[in-house]
Amino acid sequence: MSVHARVTRGSLLLLLLAGWSLPIWEGYAHSEKLSASEHQIKAAFLYNFVQFIEWPASAFKDAHSDFSLCVLGDDPFGTALERTIGGKIVKGRRLAVKRSGRLHDLTDCQLMFISSSERDHLTKTLDLLAGSSVLTVGDTDQFAHLGGMINLYVEENKVRFEINPQAAERSGLKISSKLLKLAKTVPGTSGK
């Protein structure tokens, strides 16, 4: 090892120890984490969608009932859903997460995330939910084209979303213009 390299090494080690032993600043709002897993990000999107969409009062059982976020099929989020948004208060209601592989087990849902495991009977599922004030969200190719309301997809390593506004309108949901502006819009299918 050359003298130069040894000097560099010594001074770096000192810097290392000094710098890292300093007390760390406290009390600032840390607004930005550098990166997150795909499903952590997707879970945060679900939370945001709820903020920017208006449900009709009839979508809830009563004024005190939870806001139910339901996952139909295999849950791709793992623990990301609870960890990212579980227990939050949205629209003055407690956010509850429900999961099932069968649609009729999931009652009183305001947001239905339809897992890609349901891809084979997606059209049928969406038909059953149509007109019922349930926001349908998925991350399956063609989800919005087939009548789903919001589809999350990955482009250039970032999570993006596309909206089918007609599908949401038919269910009495009001999507804010801000959300529409950030989304790619997908024309609704005719019929349903």
Add this chain to the structure above:
Amino acid sequence: MRRTVLYVLLVSAWAVTCLAQAQGDLPDLTKMSLEELLELEIVTSTRNVKKLRDAPASAAIITASDIEEYGYRTLDEALRSVTGLYVANDRNYTYLGVRGFLIPGDYSNRVLLLIDGYRVNDPAYHSPTLGYLLPVPMEAIKQIEVVKGPGSALYGSDALLATINIITKDGADLSAAAVKGEGGNKSTSRSVLSYGKKLSPQSDFVASGLFYQTNGDAVVKSPGIADIHDADAEQSYLGFGKFRYGDLALSVSGSHRSKDVPTGSFSTLTQKGTSTLDEYVFTNLRYYHAFDSTKNLSVSTSYNTYDYDGHYLIAGPLDSRDQLRSSWSRSELQFQWDTTTRNRFMLGGAYDRAFKVKQRVFDAVSGDTLNINTPTWSWGVFVQDQLSVTPDLDLVLGSRFDEYRDSSNAATYRAAAVYRPVKDTTLKLLFGTASRAPTLYELFYADGATLVANPHLKLEMITTYEAEIVQRLPGGIEGTLSVYKYKFHDLLSQVGIGGGQLQYQNIGSSKAKGLEIDFRKRWSQGLALHLGGIFQKARDGNGATRTNSPSSILNIGVVVPIFSKRHTLALDLQYLSSRKTLIGGDTGESSVTTVNFRSRDVFGVKRLDFTAAANNLFNERAFIPGGNEHRQDLIPSPTRTFLFGLEFRF
């Protein structure tokens, strides 16, 4: 040994201070706005922070859509599009140059290549697998991450000039089978078969294979030596498969390539008859477990082989044979912990063992000139900590210690500061050191004629300083400006020792400084533009310009949608200024232009794509400098190649 103990103590002390900051508060993504969420990059690799513009390194990413649009058919074609990188093809192998360094005879051993995080460089030459030696078809690559500058503080030996990590596609990315066939002039054919499927939420399978064949140029005309006919053929088959079940992933890959050598290299006859054959097999088993969103562990073990056979036509029918038989394993462990939302701590280690590295030189008359087996081992440990001092300032400190079989060792460091004074500006200050252990080829290879062994070689080191500004310009253009200064110590290089003999020696220092500038924009209609340039000076110990070191390189990349995004025409151009050759001549300026046309859903058939491409579109006669093993000072680059292809997915 005492130094080692001291080092381990100091680093442990540091590790403890980092861990002492553990507070366990989780990142709150729900506090982020939609706009911020849309900008957030997804983590795929565990060692890198993935928001590219804020990465604590000079980094570039080549995505699957870049590969498709520009029609990159080999890794080096894709890498050439990264500002500061250039390639040389000596008609036998392909070499990668970075920021003015492409040292003849180095087999690119200062560039580390990883596939899904596992090391590809072999124990004999420390070469990355470029060209059709890469065991993964380009069609099966999700992303190529290129980090310029030293990476030894994370990855150990060989990561001096650049670290390249290839992320392969998962079954879920393909969700189908794909068949692709391409054909063109010079009897060139290239076929790829891929299949991938997410079998269940727990399991995923993907496999992809490629067959490539070309006759190459019918005549290779090098200045100063006789024309060589019908000796440029190449044939390669390669493939990879990956199966994931829960936290476990198994991948198997390999490549087999034969190439005729039309240069009369290594004092062979200037006619057909000299060829090389290379074969790699990699097997890697990885366990990745995320304990929660803040802690994850990755453990992997691999078993790999690399065999090489050279047939060198010396005189008449005499065939001098050159052989390598090698097998090695590598076990790695890495733990990452976000101790707070502001602090990410990483700790890891690796143990490498080469069971067999047999180098042999022989012919029918003299028998064995060289026949040695030099098994070897090495181990290394690293720690890295990334701290967000304020929301606008990140600091990274990392260090690694490696020890090798001859008990030589290396400590390497990196330090980075990333500062965002305003929303659209990122400033980076980067410092790094890296080392490379001499390869077993450099140490022990002797062919009894030209190359003489040198078992007393030392490690070589590089120290680098770099400053970079990433600026989002009006109109959504992403601009990057970097300046850097590199210094090599004990640089290993082939040196003439009289009597026409060559030996690898630690010949002292080499310095380089340069400026890189890069602009990128992608319009939503599918139009994309990339402009890049590097202006650099790389000097050897005597202050003379290095060989094969262009003082400027310009890159232009354009993707133009035709009528709709369904049809795209892409153009990729690289200009290199004149490079000095080994005997002091120059190559003259050169440029290479590649075009690729792609049309989706052709002939009214859904999922049927048509491609047409031309490599060296204007059929320019360009040269690269020959190495010590070559008779000629200038080696001509391949002439124009056309390829037409169809791809069908079902």
